[in-house]
Amino acid sequence: MVRWATRRAPRFTYGVAAAWSAVTVLLGYAVLDVADAAPGVLTLRPLPPPPPTEYVAGRTLPLVPQPSLPVSADVPLPALAGETAAATPAGVDQALAPVLAMSALRDSAVVVRDGQTGAVLLDRGGDELRIPASTTKLLSAAAIGQAFGPDETLRTVVREGDRPDQIVLVAGGDSLLAPGKGDPEAVAGHAGLRDLAGQVAAALARSGNRSVTLYVDETYADGPTTAPTWSPGFRSSGITGAVAMLGLSSQRATGGHPGPADPVAAVRTRFAQQLAALGVDVRVAPRGDAPGTPGSPMPTPGTKAATGTPGASPTTSPTDDAGTTTPTTPTATATATATAQVGGRGSVLGSVESAPVREQLALALTDSDNALTEILARQAAYRSGAATDFAAVGGWVVEQVAALGPSTDGVRLVDASGLSRENRVRADLLADVLVLGYDGSHPVLRSALDGLPIAGLTGTLEQRLTGSDHVAAGRARAKTGTLTGANALAGSVVDDDGRLLVFVGMVAGAGTNDARAALDRLVATVASCGCR
Known part of the structure; x- marks a missing residue:
């Protein structure tokens, strides 16, 4: 069961919403030819249709090597000429x-x-x-x-908070999470949210804890979701998605098909539902500060993620802006057995790795x-x-x-x-x-x-x-x-x-x-x- 802890929302007028919707539609139409997405209002002839999106189920991204000075490609690309x-x-x-x-x-x-x-x-x-x-x-x-290193990946982690009945989903930069099971052959959807939920549910079962409060830690590389120099219609028309450190591959923005305004909330909701389906009683905490060391176990400013082997322990990085020592962790694949301590605050309950950057x-x-x-x-x-x-x-x-x-x-x-x-x-x-x-x-x-x-x-x-x-x-x-x-x-x-x-x-x-x-x-x- 998923329960939501709520805060009183500001008063909202449906008339204002309708007016803004009309403005958004007009602005979106005016910029449809932006960023190679679709024809604009002044375009007289239709442009090509938007490019295909890579779906979770398979790799549509071609990686065809271009010949370079030391290496020549096989047919159909010829070897470099003298x-x-x-x-x-x-x-x-x-x-x-x-x-x-x-x-x-x-x-x-x-x-x-x-x-x-x-x-x-x-x-x-x-x-x-x-x-x-x-x-x-x-x-x-x-x-x-x-x-980033040539094979470096992005890690999405769930750790304990200050108490065993608190769990924290740490945004780690992977905006291409599969909403279900991950596909190791895909780029978008390489890491799966259902896989992460399974790891966490198993870890909670081992500890005998089946009722938790879910928090989200958004301190890693946090920032605004849209730029002040962009047209207001860019996100609502699908020319760009919101810029956030968590997201689902199934919700990538494409021309005419906008993604969610709040990708982190969309991931949190799906994750809570998946935990509930696995028998975990989940209370979703309001957005805000998460318990435990902020940002851990992600890299802090001025550092890179350490390299290592699966299951290796975190290494300690320099102090962050708040003066606290924050650990970094290896970017190698972690599993449910990775229960290394995070800053002494609690164990890692599960983690999944993205496709290489x-x-x-x-x-x-x-x-x-x-x-x-x-x-x-x-x-x-x-x-x-x-x-x-x-x-x-x-x-x-x-x-x-x-x-x-x-x-x-x-x-x-x-x-x-x-x-x-x-x-x-x-x-x-x-x-x-x-x-x-x-x-x-x-x-x-x-x-x-x-x-x-x-x-x-x-x-x-x-x-x-x-x-x-x-x-x-x-x-x-x-x-x-x-x-x-x-x-x-x-x-x-x-x-x-x-x-x-x-x-x-x-x-x-x-x-x-x-x-x-x-x-x-x-x-x-x-x-x-x-x-x-």
Whole structure:
């Protein structure tokens, strides 16, 4: 049985609710062409349907390795070409001259680089600061890759509170929990809430305690759910989900299908129901401070999760902002037998592990998932000791990219997903990050790039680079970016000579359909020109 401890809610007027609903619908319709989701109010021709969402039951995220300098891929991708097949600046300039003369590219920045050597083959306006839209996610991927190890996962834990009849669900950053049983082959839904409930119910049965109060600890990487620079209709129209450190894979926001306004509450409700179904009498405590050490056993600011083996004991981290010593725990898989003490306050009753962060990051790029990108970036910033509001995380991303070597002069981010129109990024910086990703020295970033949408096949490129531009289908992969009046495409392609080339195009002022068509033509030309 589930019982709820309630607090008096503020008085609410249904007339006000109806008015706000009408406003939300209008705002949502006005921004339907944002973030590669759906056509906008001013779009004259329909855009491609929204990309498919990965469901709990299986992996739809393709991880097809792109060839890099030390490693060549099997068929159908050819091995890297030698220097005799390298494109030249003169060849690229000649091939792209007719494309760059298109009216849709009148106000644009275009950069083409050799992906094997990093050589600049074309740079037209690459140093101009422009609205990056969702290509911002490439910078965020580079930053996140510095904070997480290649195989690091996110852990959702239930621990005891100050008393044995108190249990605490600790939000650990996994927003892709399966509502039922987890699927080890999936990215979204890798860890299962039902599995966690089973572990906790078994632990309570062993202790003879069948009546508990359920709390939620939300102190790990806590922050606002939406950014002040986003349109009010972004969340309600499904362009982004709410940014929270707990969530269900079945409730991911997609264009026209918004997720819950409070993902943590949705997880808490489902978890309490599952415990009740297993014979546990559950009283749900009001939101607020949870008993025990705040945030434990998750990493604290300025630290990373320790590495270790299953069942290893937590290690002690530096003191947190409140002056208390908070432990961190290994990120290796934990089971119901993991009953290590947490700060001396009580035992871990159960835990489940997400898919590796690198796979979640690849999924975020494939689906242009704004909330998932923000969730991963916020955790990475938090673990590095940065603040967790949207602007602070955006600033942290810029700092991390600069630490990799590229110049970030003038670059400004106030979010990590690219939904804000206040973001400013240079095309040559996006090209720098892509080249870094393919050089083999940044494994998390490289894995993320392997998950970029593939032209004509997956994600936000499923319906693009087809038709007359089909020559790039299957061998170009790129991150799309769409805000009203600002379109971008940044990625790589293996050309006809087997050479890996990196490209970035950022367009302002053109209609969405015209800008996309011109950018697709640019990529198709690079793929087939030879350019020597």
